[in-house]
Amino acid sequence: MDNAQLLISGLANGCVYGLIALGFVLIYKATEAVNFAQGDFMMLGAFVTIGLTNTEYMGLPFWLALPISLGIMGALGYLVDRLIIRRLFGESQTAVVILTIALGFVIRFAAGLIWGHEPQTLQNPLAGKDIRFGGLVLGMEDVAVIVVTVLLTWGLYVFFSKTKLGLAMQGASQNQLAAYYMGIPVKRVQGFIWALAGVVAGIAGILFAAKGSVDPTTGLLGIKAFAAAVIGGFGSLPGALAGGLIVGVIEPFASRYIAAGYSQIAPYALLLAVLIFRPHGLFSQVRVKKV
Amino acid sequence: MRIVFKTNYMQDLRPWKDGYQLGLYLILLAVAAAAPWWLDDFYLGELTNVLIWAIAGLGLMILTGHTGQASLGHAAFLAVGCYANVVMIEAGVPFLVAFPVAGLLTGIVGATVAIPALRLHGIYLAIFTLALSVLMDDIIVLAEPITGGVAGKYLGGVEIFGHLVDRWATPSQFFWLVLAVAIIVTLGYINLLRSSLGRSFIAVRDSEVSAQAMGVDIARTKTISFALSCAVTGLAGALMGLFAGAFNNETFSVVISIQLLMMIVIGGLGSIHGAFLGAIVIGFLPQFLSISKEYAAALLGGNAVAIPGLEFGIFGMILIAFILFEPMGLYGRWLKIRTWFELFPFYRKDMFKRQKSYLKTERLR
């Protein structure tokens, strides 16, 4: 019973990691760049929503604030691409890595200026409610996190692998020049993907802030989400979710059953092991580069 | 414009262009070596700090700037060098032995880490090294018997030929020690770049396939690059430990790793100058910010308020500006300015223009 409780809370955490990882993967698939600021995007999404809903700030009704903040996050993602990333077309991956890390610094700084450095929680309609299930007590927030994440991942997966538009976008990422010749508006696709990643980060942020508290350094959670994305194999959306769940579940179990001091190492040790033995993730086949 | 007529191959082989340039560098060196006479102790300490960061930057430059392997985990190697040095000194090994051995040990650790890292490219390598840096923190805590864990370690000065060299008691001596190490490392780096190995690093950075076709063994070259890079970083770590005096698991955190990488990007990837210029920015930015905050406060009336994260916020913005507008860093900017003066009034804007290309896929299709 105890283990089941651990499992559920691990899954809920894992979903948040999975959502951030989803953002990484979206952008990686489309632009072959990694957005190291994705975790900070999430933190920002949380704060934007807090700023709109919480009574000490604007105090809008939750269900009104929700679409507004997702819209803001989408616009932000689009602007980041439009104003910054797009200029790096053709530069090395390293340049983008460093740039997005720097962007993370700036976002953290800005969030601290606007909302302060105290941990805050999102006031939301689900707060404090729970579901009892035999002996199990499930927080409504946890349930919401799991449901929303699964639906979102499924939706994105269907979009990218089944719809015409989604497939065209995949094409754009795999070979930009060829896609360009085929009439796919490569740049617009890229902007759309960044906007989408912003929205996903916003959703992750809202769920996270509903479950626990956020402060400007919360975005550093992104490192764990990286582990998730890598474990899942950087190119696959369901893989990202699976990776997130693995990391999320390992954490509570490790801290329960492994000596303190060693337990927090678990996700990173797993990450290193995966990188060493299966550099392209647990769920992918290795292929060679074409010269 | 100064035109150097070349009459023999040594002119291209030696590190300076002509007597004029050599003279400039010698003057710079003399001015630096005389710093204890023209700087007060506070700024001498700051300068020492900048030089230590520059040495660390040179270490990372070998790997990232010249071999093209981005590392987000070099603080881990700073830590290895620092602890190795201190542990040996505590065991009674004289500093002049402990110090190079600490570098050597860090190099060996680096080569060992390189082996699994060889198969990783681009972001995967960045993530791998990032994880390493995160883990290092925990490893130091776990290895408490050696490292002192969370309580950390404390080290006073060291003795060199009976002289006390200590950051607080004898700041000038400590400065000269750091300066000497910086010079030696720089000279070795220059030599590396003008011979075969250094060129094979550049070859691996720019095109692995054609490096291979020219007979460069990629795995070996990357391993050597890792080893050299980590060895130099280890030396910097040892000096950092001496400079800080006290340190624990949090001294060499991931943030330091990231700062180091950003530093060489700002300075200019792929150039020795870049490591020094970047270190100057990193070293003096906090000073600069606190001074300008006081000015702002005086101007606007009121007290200078502490803004947490300001340093990193500004730092992030500088970095974004550099990557967008001057990807070659400060050194690249300097080259342009110099060329502008040399060619005045014939400088053309597209002189340093690089071709923009479509995304070069690094993904394994």
Add this chain to the structure above:
Amino acid sequence: MSLLEYENVTLKFGGLTAVDNLSFDVQEGEVFAIVGPNGAGKSTVFNLISRFYDPYAGSIQFDGHDLLRVKASAVAAFGVARTFQNIELFEHATVLQNLLVGRHRHRRTNLISEILFTPSARRQEIENREKIEEIIDFLDLQAFRDKMISGLPYGVRKVVEVARALATEPKLLLLDEPASGLSVEETTDMRWWIDDIRRQMGITVLMVEHDMGLVSGVSDRVLAMADGAKLALGTPAEVQSHPAVIEAYLGKAS
């Protein structure tokens, strides 16, 4: 004597057979050309020699060595140099540095002597430089010696790539489409250079080329390929009039 021997080599990429049971040999001192429509597997033939891929079956021998038993970097050490279809130069280095990388296989110094830049390292650098200057003179690259590759026009890059390959002092030179994208004048230059490389330097040349004028002008023998397999092998005239070759090209055109 045959310098390079390709025997029943097959390579598959997933379901696609890029090289299909291909055999041919290149004689010492000749210029051997490979022609074929796009996607015929010509570059793949080169990449197999460079050991970028492991063939599915068959053997590749060079100068008495079994290439399939060594790693990619060892191929150059035997005396094989190459250029790439999509130019793979070291972008952020000067022409001189690029050519000097070509000297890598003649390196006699080690890490320590290079870091100390001992007299032996210095001597080696000067020797390297003398050799490079010969090549620079041969290919008329004097004006570009200290220029960065990233600022060079396409035609010059193609020549620099040939120069870098020559700097290794190879026995066999592989040229992947040396004239593609070049102007008529540049193509003529390339033609004389290939001739001289063979005659003056005594280097065997294996090249892939679409320009039939260049192919029939310089090559002794031609191999025509389609879909990874051999269509015809013989003198340029024989191959051009071979029914299977005509059909493959016309079939592609219609």
